[in-house]
Amino acid sequence: MISIALFNNKGGVGKTTLAYHLAHMLQRQGLRVLAADLDPQSNLTAAILDEEELEQLWGKNSELFAQHGYPEQRKLFTRTGEQRTIADAVRPILEGTGDATPIFPAQVSEGLWLLPGNLELSSFEDKLSAAWLSGYGGDQAAIRTTTAFHRIIEQGAKAVGAELVLIDVGPNLGAINRAALLAADAVLTPMAADLFSLKGLLNLGPTLREWRDKWQRLVRPHIPSTISAPDAAMAPLGYVIMQPEMRLDRPVRAYQRWLTRIPWVYGTAVLGHETWPDDNHSYEIATLRNYRSLMPLAHDARKPMFDLRTADGALGSTQKHVQTCYQEFQALAKQVLERAEQLPSRT
Incomplete structure (x- = not known):
């Protein structure tokens, strides 16, 4: 099992959209995929589940649906009837009553599962922050706290036989993200070609190296x-690279200016190279064009953009965009798999 976190210190770059579509496309490649939503905003969970399922998942005592009083209503919730979230799993640690408890992933489709997120996960931030320093001295309670996400993901992946885990995390360098990223074998960085994304890379690389060093050494x-x-x-x-809304073959001057700087910033800040290595290895996996016209249709249809059909409103030239979208995400998934296979094998 290989775990890949999708992370950029800069928000608004399409990280969750990428995670959602990449998870579905990797499943199309024959992999058993588990998506873990460790972003307290829980956007990935909201993208996968519909509003009724979210109500069942996040508000089990809500009077809006009153599922306990109306058995027929409960039949609507096919994926979340007995489901628990990652916030539920770490609640014993947060309340001081025990260790993290396993949760069984919700099945999205054949070969694809979700460990659901919850807005309540944000309350775990302070606990994780305090546990980080206590772990230096070998405090086992602190270590169990810091490794909680790793163990929840590991147990969930084992339960469904997942071969690859995609971890969606928020756009910051806080304690929740530190614990989430520690659980990742690799980090995939979605980004835009702008000043803010490059600044995010400058923060990202040194921070990941510091976390890795302190964890492995202390x-x-x-x-x-x-x-x-x-x-x-x-x-x-x-x-x-998640492209802004413009033609892919004619980027504007400002976009091109930042685009040419990304390889050097990534190489020095994230990879830690003093000079760019002459090995002809590009760390740009793909450039995805903007599919903003497809997003509303995909949201309404509750499916990936590349699965839209005429019945979903993808008419005329829009259907060509759907086909292009499928081809681009298919190529991206193959590239991600190739690079993942080069990582040290995990069990």
Whole structure:
């Protein structure tokens, strides 16, 4: 099992959209895929589940649907009837009553599952922040707290036989993201060609190296064999450029100016190279054009953009965009798989 986190310190670059579509496309390639929503905003969960399922998942005592009083209403909730979220899984740690508890992933489709997120996960931030420093001295309660996400993902992946895990995290360098990224074998960076994304890269690289070093040097040696803990590899897998709304073959001057700077910034800040290595290896995995015209249709149809049909409103030239979208995400998924296969094997 290989885990890949999608992360950029800069928000608004289409990270969750990329995670959602990449998860579906990787499943089309024959993989058993688990998506883990570790972003407290829970946008990936909201993209996958409909409003009734979210109501069942996040507001089990809501009077709006009153599912306990009306058995017929409960039949609507096919994926979330007994489902628990990642916030539910870590609640014993947060309340001081025990360790994280396993949750069984919700099945999205054949070969694709979701570990649902919850807005309540944000309350875990302070607990994780305090546990980080305590872990340096080998405090086992702190170590269990920091490794909670890793163990929840590991148990969920094992339960469904997932071969690849995609971890969606928020756009910051806080304690929740640190614990989430520690659980990742690799980090895929979605980004835009602008000043803010480049600034995000400058922060991202040194921070990941610092977290990796402190974990492996100060915490890892103190972890007993009874606690499953990550290696915190966080290997840079590469970046995907999410293009703004303009023609792909005629980028504007400002866009092109930032575009040419990305490889050097990624190489020095994220990879830690003093000079760009002469190995002909590009860390740009793909450039995805803007599909803003397809997004409303996909949202209403509750399906990926590349699955839109005429009945969903994808008429005329829009259907050509759907086909192009499928081809681009298919190529992206193949590239991600090729790079993932080059990582050290995981069990």
